[in-house]
Amino acid sequence: MKTKKFARLTLTQPTHRILASAIGAATLAAACIPAQAQETVTQQAPVVSSITDALAQGDVTLGLRARTEMVDTAGGDDVDLTSLQTRLTFSSASYQGFSTLLEMDDVTHLTEFEGGVSDPEGTEVNQAYLAYTTGATTIKYGRQRILLDNQRFVGGVGFRQNEQTYDGFSASNTSFTDTTLFLAHIRNVNRIFGEDSPAGDHTNDSYLLNAKYTGLSAGALSGYAYLLDNEDAAAFSTDTYGLRFAGSQADMSYTLEYATQSSAANNPADYDADYLLAEASYKIGQFTLAGGYELLGADGANGQFITPLATLHKFQGWTDKFLGGGSGNIAGGIEDVYLSLATSLGGVKFAVNYHQLNSDDSGVSGMDKLGSEAGFLLAGKLAGVNLSMKYSAYSADEFSVDTDKLWLTAEAQF
Secondary structure, X not given: OOOOOHHHOOOOHHHHHHHHHHHHHHHHHHHOOOHHHHOOOOOOOOOOOOHHHHHHOOEEEEEEEEEEEEEEEOOOOOEEEEEEEEEEEEEOOOEOOEEEEEEEEEEEEOOOOOOOOOOOOEEEEEEEEEEEEEOOEXXXXXXXXXXXXXXXXXXXXXXXXXXXXXXXXXXXXXXXXXXXXXXXXXXXXXXXXXXXXXXXXXEEXXXXXXXXXXXXXXEEEEEEEEEOOEOOOHHHOEEEEEEEEEEEEOOEEEEEEEEEEEEOOOOOOOOEEEEEEEEEEEEEOOEEEEEEEEEEOEOOOOOEOOOOOOOHHHOOOOOOOOOHHHXXXXXXXXXXXXXXXXXXXXXXXXXXXXXEEEEOOHHHXXXXXXXXXXXXXXXXXXXXXXXXXXXXXXXXXXXXXXXXXXXXXXXXXX
16 A cells, blocks of 8 residues: 655645635635624515515525645646636526526636546526425426435536536425435436536436335334436436435434346346445444445446435545445446544534445455545635635555545625
8 A cells, every 4th residue: 555645735836826816805705794694584475466576575695615626646647627617596586386596607717627526617507496385385497406315326426616416306295204305307307517518417317206204203204215317327217215314313323225226118128136324323421433334336237326416535544535426436346435523623524434345245356345434624714715625545455545535615695
């Protein structure tokens, strides 16, 4: 195993100045908000008697997120990128159950783009939908954010500057006691690579079904069926059925999950594979210790369990070594055993984590130990600006090469 040289991950002077300026601007803007605007005043909601009223009484928010990402890959060139995400969101008031939301994102590169960082430059419509609420049912049509359970199967990859959103129809219902039902039909997936990339959009004819029951004292039970028909990437077409149970008692929390998946629709492969998750955490004083086991299994050489709509950055380590071309797995499958320790002191969060990643079927992958990864996160708020530093180091055993990544982020919303 090679010794890490984190010292190579140093900010160039221009990058350092640009990030400092972005952080300073966001901090100054937050500090200049009038004190009166920060006070909560109880007022009677204005009457909405027309579509014009609904639009006039809508809310507008502005979000800014500056980030520097630095990547050090053994045997390759070091790359870094400083970018700024600007998000403008308008949400109308409700008129006779109808409302709308429009959200625009712009990602600007503040330093030269050298590749190796998945934050493309561009301006896009992130969300644009019409919603209708009647009783306990809400229907949305258009481009929208969909985040289900822990985003292991369906998510938005919100960490990246260009978010993943979905074009289609969705309906949620809470008519039954302690129960939330969700159904969506997806026509297109707007991926993180941007509209200018051939991989930026995937045409779909996919269905997402998720039902969650929270009436059990021990936790919440979710059942789901994700039936994906990807017309642009046939290998992503799958049928997945699963159950998830997550709860907590006193200082302990726990999650158990199982899913089965088979190739579907236009997928040229023919396989059946399993997913398994078991994790728990325990709070000891000011510290929370957590650990877990996750398996994305394989069906020999026929195929492996994949999660192409997931927020993949959340799983199997932050260096994203196991994206598998967007599938979230590699030949032979992946076993991930992980530990984390987190605490908070004076409003500053500190967390460390460790992953040991092995092949599920070494006969297929030709590998046993894939590699390990260790990382830390520092996060807090200063004058209304969220600041964070995140670092992760992947040490290769038999898969890929040693890789270090560092992220410095400043984010504010107005």
